[in-house]
Amino acid sequence: MTTTDSIDIQRAADWVRNADGIVIAAGAGMSVDSGLPDFRGTDGLWTALLPAGMTERDIGSLTQGDCFVDKPVDAWQFYGRALQVCGQCKPHAGYALLKRWAGDTRHGAFVFTSNVDGHFQKAGYDEARVLECHGAINFMQCGEPCGDAIWASGNMMDEVDIEALGLSALPRCPRCGQLARPNFLLFDDDHWVETRTSAQWERLRIWLRPVQRPVVIEIGAGTAVPSVRMFAESVRGPLIRINLDESDVVGEGVGLRGTALDVLSAIDAALA
Numbered sequence: 576m577t578t579t580d581s582i583d584i585q586r587a588a589d590w591v592r593n594a595d596g597i598v599i600a601a602g603a604g605m606s607v608d609s610g611l612p613d614f615r616g617t618d619g620l621w622t623a624l625l626p627a628g629m630t631e632r633d634i635g636s637l638t639q640g641d642c643f644v645d646k647p648v649d650a651w652q653f654y655g656r657a658l659q660v661c662g663q664c665k666p667h668a669g670y671a672l673l674k675r676w677a678g679d680t681r682h683g684a685f686v687f688t689s690n691v692d693g694h695f696q697k698a699g700y701d702e703a704r705v706l707e708c709h710g711a712i713n714f715m716q717c718g719e720p721c722g723d724a725i726w727a728s729g730n731m732m733d734e735v736d737i738e739a740l741g742l743s744a745l746p747r748c749p750r751c752g753q754l755a756r757p758n759f760l761l762f763d764d765d766h767w768v769e770t771r772t773s774a775q776w777e778r779l780r781i782w783l784r785p786v787q788r789p790v791v792i793e794i795g796a797g798t799a800v801p802s803v804r805m806f807a808e809s810v811r812g813p814l815i816r817i818n819l820d821e822s823d824v825v826g827e828g829v830g831l832r833g834t835a836l837d838v839l840s841a842i843d844a845a846l847a
């Protein structure tokens with residue numbers, strides 16, 4: 576943390592202390608501190624996930640909605656490895672700090688995240704209190720799709736030799752036998768099944784209703800795909816914006832420049 580003012584940290588801590596519910600709005604910057612790259616970006620870590628013979632330039636084609644139809648083996652090698660990495664990675668200490676603060680409020684927390692890594696649930700957050708606006712890598716759907724079914728992928732990729740993954744070994748839809756794919760939203764994606772995310776939206780609306788003094792903690796949310804920022808700004812209540820590069824806030828709120836874990840730790844120290 577460099578330019579964050581201790582007065583701003585104190586203001587943020589006061590809002591957290593006085594809130595009766597915490598809205599956590601998390602973007603890629605929340606995952607980065609656990610060692611995970613943004614799956615939509617071209618971060619260097621993703622280069623290591625690329626199938627043999629492909630380069631960083633090919634990441635673009637592997638984030639398009641048709642990639643599981645056009646080149647399923649490449650797409651599954653890429654995302655199968657990502658699933659392995661997400662499974663091995665542990666959520667950083669910031670998840671536990673937020674969870675503890677939420678435990679001191681009347682209504683607890685609800686998470687809105689564009690991250691597909693499932694790390695809030697892995698950190699012990701209630702599945703019924705998480706909205707994954709771009710879906711999740713650890714859930715699957717039919718690639719067609721033949722219906723609305725979404726199922727947990729479990730540990731199916733844990734022991735798989737990704738390099739040797741061929742067409743016949745790819746996961747398939749239990750209903751129609753077509754190839755399956757992860758249930759997250761790609762770019763220009765006509766095939767994504769949104770039933771799970773729609774149900775999460777409904778639960779968020781119901782949770783928010785009785786909350787009278789919400790505080791919104793937005794963490795590491797980018798401006799290129801502003802889903803998380805737009806949501807955070809749509810919630811009434813003060814906004815705590817934690818961001819390494821773009822922390823300006825318009826309206827009631829405070830911008831804290833720094834990484835997720837550094838700033839959350841600073842707020843925690845102010846709360847003590």
Ligand SMILES: [Zn+2]
Binds near residue numbers: 717720721748752
């Ligand atoms: Zn199917």
